[in-house]
Amino acid sequence: MAKIEDVAKHAGxxxxxxxxxxSGKRSITQETRQRVLASIRALGYQPHAGARALASNRxxxxxxxxxxxxxxxxxxxxxxxxxxxxxxxxxxxxxLLLTQNEGEAGLRRVAGTSMVDAIIVMDxxxxxxxxxxLKDLDRPAVLIGFPADPDGLTCIDLDxxxxxxxxxxxxxxxxxxxxxxxxxxxxVYERETGFASRTTAGFTEAAARHGIAASxxxxxxxxxxxxxxxxxxxxxxxxxxxxxxxxxxxVAPLLAAFREAGRSVPDDLSVVAICPDELAExxxxxxxxxxxxxxxxxxxxxxxxxxxxxxxxxPGATLLSPHLTVRASxxxxx
Amino acid sequence: MAKIEDVAKHAGxxxxxxxxxxSGKRSITQETRQRVLASIRALGYQPHAGARALASNRxxxxxxxxxxxxxxxxxxxxxxxxxxxxxxxxxxxxxLLLTQNEGEAGLRRVAGTSMVDAIIVMDxxxxxxxxxxLKDLDRPAVLIGFPADPDGLTCIDLDxxxxxxxxxxxxxxxxxxxxxxxxxxxxVYERETGFASRTTAGFTEAAARHGIAASxxxxxxxxxxxxxxxxxxxxxxxxxxxxxxxxxxxVAPLLAAFREAGRSVPDDLSVVAICPDELAExxxxxxxxxxxxxxxxxxxxxxxxxxxxxxxxxPGATLLSPHLTVRASxxxxx
DNA sequence: GTCGATCGTCGAAGCGATTCGACGATCTGG
DNA sequence: CCAGATCGTCGAATCGCTTCGACGATCGAC
Numbered sequence: 112m113a114k115i116e117d118v119a120k121h122a123g124x125x126x127x128x129x130x131x132x133x134s135g136k137r138s139i140t141q142e143t144r145q146r147v148l149a150s151i152r153a154l155g156y157q158p159h160a161g162a163r164a165l166a167s168n169r170x171x172x173x174x175x176x177x178x179x180x181x182x183x184x185x186x187x188x189x190x191x192x193x194x195x196x197x198x199x200x201x202x203x204x205x206x207l208l209l210t211q212n213e214g215e216a217g218l219r220r221v222a223g224t225s226m227v228d229a230i231i232v233m234d235x236x237x238x239x240x241x242x243x244x245l246k247d248l249d250r251p252a253v254l255i256g257f258p259a260d261p262d263g264l265t266c267i268d269l270d271x272x273x274x275x276x277x278x279x280x281x282x283x284x285x286x287x288x289x290x291x292x293x294x295x296x297x298x299v300y301e302r303e304t305g306f307a308s309r310t311t312a313g314f315t316e317a318a319a320r321h322g323i324a325a326s327x328x329x330x331x332x333x334x335x336x337x338x339x340x341x342x343x344x345x346x347x348x349x350x351x352x353x354x355x356x357x358x359x360x361x362v363a364p365l366l367a368a369f370r371e372a373g374r375s376v377p378d379d380l381s382v383v384a385i386c387p388d389e390l391a392e393x394x395x396x397x398x399x400x401x402x403x404x405x406x407x408x409x410x411x412x413x414x415x416x417x418x419x420x421x422x423x424x425x426p427g428a429t430l431l432s433p434h435l436t437v438r439a440s441x442x443x444x445x
Numbered sequence: 446m447a448k449i450e451d452v453a454k455h456a457g458x459x460x461x462x463x464x465x466x467x468s469g470k471r472s473i474t475q476e477t478r479q480r481v482l483a484s485i486r487a488l489g490y491q492p493h494a495g496a497r498a499l500a501s502n503r504x505x506x507x508x509x510x511x512x513x514x515x516x517x518x519x520x521x522x523x524x525x526x527x528x529x530x531x532x533x534x535x536x537x538x539x540x541l542l543l544t545q546n547e548g549e550a551g552l553r554r555v556a557g558t559s560m561v562d563a564i565i566v567m568d569x570x571x572x573x574x575x576x577x578x579l580k581d582l583d584r585p586a587v588l589i590g591f592p593a594d595p596d597g598l599t600c601i602d603l604d605x606x607x608x609x610x611x612x613x614x615x616x617x618x619x620x621x622x623x624x625x626x627x628x629x630x631x632x633v634y635e636r637e638t639g640f641a642s643r644t645t646a647g648f649t650e651a652a653a654r655h656g657i658a659a660s661x662x663x664x665x666x667x668x669x670x671x672x673x674x675x676x677x678x679x680x681x682x683x684x685x686x687x688x689x690x691x692x693x694x695x696v697a698p699l700l701a702a703f704r705e706a707g708r709s710v711p712d713d714l715s716v717v718a719i720c721p722d723e724l725a726e727x728x729x730x731x732x733x734x735x736x737x738x739x740x741x742x743x744x745x746x747x748x749x750x751x752x753x754x755x756x757x758x759x760p761g762a763t764l765l766s767p768h769l770t771v772r773a774s775x776x777x778x779x
Numbered sequence: 780g781t782c783g784a785t786c787g788t789c790g791a792a793g794c795g796a797t798t799c800g801a802c803g804a805t806c807t808g809g
Numbered sequence: 810c811c812a813g814a815t816c817g818t819c820g821a822a823t824c825g826c827t828t829c830g831a832c833g834a835t836c837g838a839c
Binding site: 448449450460461463464465468470471492493495496497498499500501502 | 829
């Protein structure tokens with residue numbers, strides 16, 4: 112493996128000059144720069160990451176903590192993760208993957224050993240034990256999701272409050288007078304994961320604003336859970352003409368359950384989902400939905416992190432506006 | 446941040462002694478070991494990863510390359526990934542996440558900069574361009590999946606040939622005389638991803654062995670694709686009494702399609718799936734299935750890697766035996 | 780009782796980069 | 810035409826750890 116000294120000799124310059132060519136931190140004549148670059152190519156030189164990290168006090172690696180738990184839609188997590196990796200690479204950084212189960216100790220470890228320069232945490236809860244740790248670590252961090260007290264932190268997420276409201280607005284506009292929200296499994300609410308409660312809040316508030324009847328229902332992420340909720344819902348509220356679903360895995364089972372109950376979508380029942388576009392387009396009928404912009408969130412999270420790493424100020428809270436796409440699953444009530 | 450020298454002073458020993466306490470590479474008296482460990486705790490010492498990597502020529506990081514492409518079931522990938530992370534941590538290693546899209550250059554980069562000690566590659570194709578790169582990199586590697594020529598490589602995967610055969614064996618035993626395999630989307634076959642063709646081979650061979658009629662059908666991973674295949678299949682082969690499904694996303698849509706076509710499972714049609722247990726248990730009726738042991742594969746992949754890193758010899762090929770669980774979706778033909 | 784091993788610890792030499800101050804050479808402005 | 814900036818490059822120090830050889834002390838064997 113070629114070292115910087117080899118390159119320097121090959122190009123007839125000092126090692127420091129090679130370093131400056133690479134980092135651009137001092138000006139170098141066009142001519143020597145070319146000569147150095149040629150030597151780098153000729154020798155296939157690649158700087159040693161550890162040496163670099165030691166000398167510069169920068170590892171060019173960011174940690175990404177992914178959730179392992181139940182009740183969260185896995186493909187969305189994967190979308191986040193890959194978009195974070197891709198965005199990080201565009202900023203010349205790599206991504207170290209951590210799982211929830213190492214918990215706070217994991218954060219302490221990767222920061223304490225200078226393994227990573229910064230941290231991205233997904234699936235933040237309202238009272239997340241990692242938040243205080245993050246605050247007292249000196250490393251920049253970005254949270255995907257909002258804790259109860261986001262002071263001094265940089266957080267980003269879809270504006271679920273607005274998303275919940277947007278669904279109701281759309282349905283109200285169509286003329287619906289009673290709507291129901293079918294949400295996450297109970298454990299998600301018990302954990303006080305922010306996104307679930309925020310959707311509920313936006314949904315409820317908008318319904319009140321429009322003066323229409325509304326109810327909220329947790330739903331297990333299984334086919335049986337979907338069936339149960341669908342049945343109960345239709346029995347309890349015969350006048351129900353529209354539902355909002357915010358729970359990816361049960362979207363399809365719910366549609367099936369409604370169909371079996373003799374309610375056709377959208378003629379007898381309008382359905383709006385909060386889910387990734389792929390899922391909404393994949394079902395039959397295609398669903399009117401508010402997209403979960405996983406890729407956008409991942410990309411922006413990295414952007415915020417880089418801003419902080421480079422000493423720029425980053426906004427404390429970033430809420431992405433929801434975008435509702437009308438597809439085939441909503442219509443005026445009959 | 447405390448350094449090893451601080452710990453050494455605090456404990457009244459030489460820095461090297463601290464290092465040996467941590468690494469266990471030389472014997473240390475019980476007493477000084479305790480003293481050193483106490484100082485480490487007192488100062489909250491955490492070794493600098495970069496310095497360590499530089500001096501020891503070991504980063505204690507493994508790279509994991511995850512696929513980004515279509516036609517592969519995302520939750521399974523995520524299961525692999527998390528089990529790799531967890532297993533790696535048990536061996537005191539971390540995981541650097543790479544995506545397919547950096548391709549071979551990414552492998553060269555992380556190996557060349559000594560960022561990682563070893564590499565795990567998922568979703569290997571029969572003629573994977575990364576294989577030659579892996580061979581010429583000096584770093585140990587483990588492939589999840591098998592290329593056409595696995596010589597000199599360490600590969601691990603579920604034995605899909607045996608899995609395909611196991612499904613047929615089970616159906617033949619029940620008395621079925623015509624079976625169909627509903628497989629991956631066409632693009633997966635075109636890529637020559639090993640697992641798809643191996644399942645097909647095992648399926649076909651077993652059917653021949655039992656002397657029963659068999660056909661194989663690619664299937665787009667959409668609801669429409671499922672519907673189409675189901676309809677065509679039933680029209681083409683009126684005597685069909687059993688199907689094997691090896692394509693997670695369409696499992697539920699297929700079941701729905703069969704039901705709509707008036708075929709009830711398992712009375713009119715037996716269904717065996719090759720999919721994660723969670724999915725098989727989640728549907729109604731619960732599916733007889735061969736599990737995709739993602740977690741086991743991830744864990745063993747890490748084990749193999751560690752063996753190689755520690756100079757032990759690792760087997761070239763590891764094929765995990767399939768395990769078929771009988772649930773409610775298979776029965777003798779009527 | 781002595782000699783060679785073994786044990787526990789130390790000191791110093793790297794590992795391979797970055798970065799700071801220094802230093803000629805070239806510009807610039809008055 | 811000269812003082813002071815600026816530019817391009819160099820050399821040396823430094824980052825924090827591991828590891829090798831050395832060395833006194835303890836041990837076991839004869």
